[in-house]
Amino acid sequence: MKITILKENFKNGLNIIERITGKNLTLPVLNNVLLTVEKNFLNLSTTDLEMGINWWGLVKTEKQGKISIPAKLLSSFTGLLPDKKIILEAKDKTLFIECEKRKTKIKGQDPEEFPLIPKIENQEFIEVDSYKFCQGLSQVIEVISSSQVRPEISGVYLLFQKDLIKMVGTDSFRLAEKTLSLKNKIKKECSLIIPQKTIRELINVLGEKKEKLKIFFSPSQIMFELVMPEISHPQVQIISRLIDGEYPDYQEIIPKNYETQIILEKKEFLNQIKTASLFSGNINEVKFKINPKEGKIEIFTQSSELGENKSYLLGKTEGNPIEVSFNHKFISDGLSNIESSEVIFGLNKDGGPAVLKPVGDESYIYVVMPVKSD
């Protein structure tokens, strides 16, 4: 193969595909990126055998062909090149790189050894706004634990229903649900569980893009595709396995009513919890006491070594007096995912779940279980 490409363009592509490489010792070829030149496109692909990433860039082609090269090395090297044209040429498992005053040789491997990234036959797809989609995912992903004990909750659950997409994450102590509305109705309802790692990669690669994102399904795979802004050719594809399993009936755990609810100013609430957390010791317990008559929530932490902290906030309150303890981290995590300036905090007694949700926005809800102290 022989092509000419702009450094900036090449570097962009490498940045997108290189992150999932370089962690595999048993199959060294997985540390590589596969460069394929076909017609006017250079295709870069990498995989870790759970997911694969493809990137395409427009290039001036002299000769078609392919080669596989260590991805990290190629990426670091390209980063140091001046912003000029680069000529890439592959001969006998070696990549020759020419850029302005430099001439470099990188040793590669037989491209035939590189894993084949699965394709999805089904041509039907759902189109979403890439930015909003990734934004929604980032509001639920932090909740998921990376433990593999229960595979079915180790990923993000996506439910496509009529003109809605529901995204759910949980670690069995708390749960976040985000609802996105679509412009077009989906023909077929479906639900799937996507590995956490894939979602992180998706947010990293596509989080800032404003283009439309296409989603393709097959029974065991999912593919996200971003089309080039200039021409109708895919620019980035992320293909991943799905998690096999049934997601729990999470709807049942979202409480419909609260014993007590209070509306608080989010920034101040978060600030007070962070202050309180300094005194929660290593058990992370923060105690809330709501007195509806005074319209007031008291936040209290105590540690035998460090001391104690007490603060309060005023807010519009409904319900009965209540006293419940939580892990402070779970509360501040939930608050950080909420964008509105005011937040509804709904509590239940007897170890029932509590809820945090933004005021005036029904699309997000965060459910959290309290701690039981002796």
Place this chain on the structure above:
Amino acid sequence: MTKEELWQAVLADIQFHISRANFTTWLANTEIISKQDKCILVSVPNSFSKEWLENKYNKLILKALYNINNDIKEVKYEVKPCALKTLDHLASTDLPKPKLEQLNFQEFKINKKTNLNPRYTFDNFVIGSFNELAQAAAWAVSKKPGLVYNPLFIYGNVGLGKTHLLQAIGNKIIEKSASKNVLYIPAEKFTSEVVSSIRNGTIESLKAKFRQTDVLILDDAQFLAGKEKTQEEFFHTFNSLYEKNKQIILSSDRSPKAIPALEERLRSRFEGGMIADISAPDYETRLAILKTKGQEKKIDLSNETLEYIASNVQKNIREMEGALNSLAAYQKLNNEQLDAKIARKLLKNLISSPPKIVSPKIIIQMVAEFFDLKERDLITPSRKKEIVRPRQIAMYLLRNELKSSFPFIGRKFSGKDHTTAIYACTKIKKEIENSEKFTDEINLIKQRIYSQSC
């Protein structure tokens, strides 16, 4: 040569042709699923392996197979995820519990596939004379599902442990062989699934789902009453499972005979296996249950208090558990040992408001309603047969439930003589002794009366 041996031979051959790394990466967790004529179907753990084997190693594999068996002309691959087995045993070996207990979503513990809650086991089921038969039958069924008592029908009043027993059977079977397809479903949910699948036109997939179970557990079967289409669906599912010797387990709050509006063909099938009833526990058993529950929940109550609960909450184990919980909460909150006096005060509204506030008016009203008559008809001195009998029943109930005097009863029914009342009561009493069906009918009326009055 078995499938396993064949695949082992193939792998043994291939390992000499490819690198070690490739061998372990692409051929790990593969196996032959089926062999049909000239075609071999191989399962692979993921799509990457599938692509690779299809496109790169197909020739190699085919050649190795051909060398062993000349008939084989084709190999196909199918993705079967396997590395995702739930590591349940890991979950149970938690770290030592810190002082603080982070609560989690209990609903997640319910097995999504079987709907079973692991909380219910035979180990924490207290046996007494009142439930001995049901427990023994359940135990036998869990040992040999489908072979001993099919169907097993358990009935008894609310809060006596039917659901516990049913789920324990399911859990036991799963524990013995995880591959068994067990499904627990309350009748009400069965109905709503039937309804929604009719609406969505997915009735076929629903049928398939129920018919491939090895053990089907239907709780609260009395709710099938009056739902014809659901009954029909259940009837066919029942037959198809029964023919294949798959276990069916049912529960209800009354015997199959006493479930109104249940189609005859279903009723007779329910009665075809083993019917076991759970009655109310006696005092000693109640005390034993309280002690077991107390231990389970680490509640430390004095014997005196437990005895007080046992002697006062008589008919419902669930209520007993509730009483136990509220006392435990009080004790924890106030950090003091409870004595029977405080217990009495705390449980006052639980115990002293048993639904005994039945008035003659309610009895007459309910009897009339039950027989689809007007209250006035019962009271008028008509001698029509369809009225006389309900009137006698009402008289009997007034006597037995309210201990009303015979003259009082006579006056209630537009001044009949007290001997008429005596005659009615003896007659009904005799009939109750003689006819099982009639007893159920009376019990049904009583149930209505008491559920109305509280």
